[in-house]
Amino acid sequence: MNTVIAFIIIFGVLVFVHELGHLVFAKRAGILCREFAIGFGPKVFSFKKDETVYTIRLLPIGGFVRMAGEDPEIIEVKPGYHIGLLFDDKGEVNKVIINNKDKYPDAKIIEVEHADLERELIIRGYELNEEETLQEFRVSKESFFVMDGQELQNAPYDRQFGSKTLGQRTMAIFAGPMMNFILAFLIFAFLGIAQGYPVNESVIGELTPDGPAQTSGLQQGDKVLAINDTSVSTWEEIVEIIQVSPNEELLFLIDRNGQSVNIPITPKADTVDGKTRGIIGVYMPMEKSVLGAIPKAATETYNWTKEIITGLGKLITGQFSIDMLSGPVGIYKSTEVVAESGIFLLMRWTAVLSINLGIINLLPIPALDGGRLMFFAAEAVRGKPIDRQKEGLVHFIGFALLMLLMLVVTWNDIQKFFL
Known part of the structure; x- marks a missing residue:
């Protein structure tokens, strides 16, 4: 039940923030927004504020902002009526x-x-x-x-989506993915302030219970000056020496409150994917700082963005197969694992999913925001918009193919986790 609640909250937050970006910038442009929806299918809950109906719908597979003029108006008044x-x-x-x-x-x-x-x-x-x-x-x-x-x-014409400038329409569409990146940045910044962020210094962070470091007398905050007479100044240097020395005694020269202390530690052997490495049961040092958390959040957002784009590139070039993709079922199972590790890891997982959602929506695929932006780019080059009916047909076909892909990925997830 905790996993279900966590999944619903994460899904709701990601979709809400994404669609909120569309809504805010569409309203700023003067577009009449008829509906702000989380989910698809039948309405479960709705209320109206100002001009917009806010709804929660049954199927948790996305959301939408229905802007006037994007679809043909439902009601027509013709001669003879x-x-x-x-x-x-x-x-x-x-x-x-x-x-x-x-x-x-x-x-x-x-x-x-x-x-x-x-x-x-x-x-x-x-x-x-x-x-x-x-x-x-x-x-x-x-x-x-x-x-x-x-x-x-x-909806008079000046309140419709198509009446706005190319820049206003582009911003109304781009704002959805943009808000996903902003959400990820804010989560990383909050985690950096509340939990701290890792720093590459030769200082001992948190110790695991009963690990070699704990039993040997090492303490959190100790500064490592040298290991076996080899000077170290970064965390990476410490890890490198420990990992290549399983079951070998290492002599740590420690600076503790201004005093030098020698502590012998024997790393425990740990085998992962057939490779044996040494571990002593310590975490990377963490630092809490508001000013430091902001650039660290920007760096982490950039690094995850780069990592996800690289993964998509490997999928396109055939280095990854479609079986490695995950849909809602796969994300649910991953959320179940992450939720067991605490709220901070769950928040970090939410930030990564938010970046992923932003990137996926920017892909130049019809029916996604990136597909819409692709047509705007063509309009900028041509100097006039592409025929709305032709564009609508392309987006319809794209949406149908996306639904087919989602069914395939979901079936693969069900076979992987439940069959």
Whole structure:
């Protein structure tokens, strides 16, 4: 149960932060955001704040921000339609009643002759049960459609995604992956402040219980000056000497509170993947500093980004197989292992997953953010956008292929861990 809770929280945080990036920068550009969703499928929970409906959906396989204009508008008002109109204090139409007009006795019922609710914001028509005089009505920029008792805000063209500059649209899409990298950086910075960050100095860090270092009298904070008369000044030099000396006594020259102390230690032999190395049961020294944690967080974010990109490169070149990929099931099992090691390792795992999500979304694959950015790059080169229908078809095919890949990876994970 603890693993389930941890997995749900990690998944929720990663998707929330990613989609929050899209939402914030879309709203900054003036785009009407109809829905902010965590998950796909049927709604489990929802509430509305300002113009946006915030929802949690049943299937935990991602999330989305539904921006006006990205998909064809659901409701159209065409010539010949009978609609009802309700007006605001300025005399402008603020509600267009599509059906069940008898439930709105104050509505003015007209037959539509012309309607443009995106650019001109006007409706012309003939009022029923009156002389057939053509009337024109101004529509409020904050008007709503009412259909089956549900209100849907109308999106004038200047509130739609496609009306914004190339830079604004690019930032609204890029902001999702960007927020994943920012989240990872903040987690690493917090860990550096709360837990400390490793420093490459010849100082003894935390000792494991009953390890050779502990039983020999070594203490946390001791500064190692030399091992077997070989001077050392970094942690890497200490580790290198210990690892090549299993079951061999080493004489540590220690500086402890200004006094020199000689301590003999015999590293214990430890075999991993068929290779035997020496260990004495000490951890790398850690330092806690707010100022030091920030550059360390940036370095760790960069290193993990580089590592993940290198792994993807090996997958593309065939050095890794698809069987080495993990989907939700594989991530769940890894989370189960990491959760047993404590909250700090779980937070570090969250940061690594956040970087991974950011990188994957930036890949130039249709249906992903990187695919959208690829079309924006083509638009910048051509000087005009690619046909929306053609782009939509490419993204649809890409989404279908991604779902197929997810099914294959998930089935591999199930066979690997449960069968």
